[in-house]
Amino acid sequence: MAEERRFSEGAASPEGGRSKKFYIAVDLEGVACVIGTNGQGLRNSPDYPFACRQATKETKAAVDGLFAAGADEIIVWDCHGTGWNLDYEMLDPRVKIAMGAGSGKRFPGLDRSFAGILFIGYHAFDAPGAVLSHVYSSAGFSGMFLNGKPAGELQIDAAVAGKNDVPVLFVSSDDICVSQAKASFPDARFVVTKTSLAWNSCVSRHPDAVCEEIRRKSEEIGKDPRGNVYRLEAPFRLDVRFKRMEGAQHSPLTDRSGRPFERTDPYVLSGELDDIETLFRYI
Numbered sequence: 001m002a003e004e005r006r007f008s009e010g011a012a013s014p015e016g017g018r019s020k021k022f023y024i025a026v027d028l029e030g031v032a033c034v035i036g037t038n039g040q041g042l043r044n045s046p047d048y049p050f051a052c053r054q055a056t057k058e059t060k061a062a063v064d065g066l067f068a069a070g071a072d073e074i075i076v077w078d079c080h081g082t083g084w085n086l087d088y089e090m091l092d093p094r095v096k097i098a099m100g101a102g103s104g105k106r107f108p109g110l111d112r113s114f115a116g117i118l119f120i121g122y123h124a125f126d127a128p129g130a131v132l133s134h135v136y137s138s139a140g141f142s143g144m145f146l147n148g149k150p151a152g153e154l155q156i157d158a159a160v161a162g163k164n165d166v167p168v169l170f171v172s173s174d175d176i177c178v179s180q181a182k183a184s185f186p187d188a189r190f191v192v193t194k195t196s197l198a199w200n201s202c203v204s205r206h207p208d209a210v211c212e213e214i215r216r217k218s219e220e221i222g223k224d225p226r227g228n229v230y231r232l233e234a235p236f237r238l239d240v241r242f243k244r245m246e247g248a249q250h251s252p253l254t255d256r257s258g259r260p261f262e263r264t265d266p267y268v269l270s271g272e273l274d275d276i277e278t279l280f281r282y283i
């Protein structure tokens with residue numbers, strides 16, 4: 001039942017050496033100088049165009065650092081909202097870009113041959129004082145728990161990658177998200193983009209200083225890709241806490257036996273699953 005973590009040297013390449021293939025998953029909320037506005041997430045915030053620009057620059061920094069270290073393949077996955085946020089023309093032409101929504105697949109194009117995942121712009125799961133903290137939908141949910149422990153998009157997405165034995169190598173985000181990530185992937189590398197004060201408030205580092213550090217750490221990663229595979233052993237327990245009682249009432253979540261999740265609280269549904277990707281049929 002317990003999640004398993006283990007040190008990984010990175011996937012082996014067909015030639016027997018280390019793989020030089022990297023996967024960069026890019027969200028928007030965790031990048032430098034990005035906050036929400038009262039009562040809203042990022043999509044309708046005046047900060048959204050800046051967030052797209054800065055996420056592009058932080059991604060470019062990671063791509064440039066990895067290629068400088070000899071990477072031979074990089075997939076950039078634009079995964080916020082509609083999956084169409086970044087300025088792709090600013091990225092090195094050697095990258096491939098996974099984008100859009102509707103396939104129901106996390107990490108399009110990922111397989112066991114990749115050396116690891118770099119997470120850019122992800123955000124904390126619900127926590128006091130954490131900028132834009134939520135899990136997948138701030139309107140729909142107020143928390144998710146794997147085997148009783150709070151989990152965010154970082155942990156759940158890492159568990160999807162863990163099905164392919166692909167480790168987490170890097171996380172850049174606000175200080176609260178980074179501390180959550182350190183508890184889950186202690187051997188990865190990290191960059192703190194800003195100090196969170198509230199959903200809509202932070203003290204950020206300068207955007208260019210963040211990019212410079214991401215580039216430097218990514219070059220280190222390209223040369224020495226260390227991190228942790230985040231694996232969920234089947235069956236595991238998932239608790240979903242909805243924001244509104246109606247959400248729990250109408251959710252079609254079913255467990256590993258096809259039975260509806262149990263209503264363990266007016267706002268909470270609980271059940272056992274074998275595969276974490278099942279969750280994405282419902283959210």
Ligand SMILES: [Zn+2]
Nearest residue numbers: 027028029080
């Ligand atoms: Zn997002």
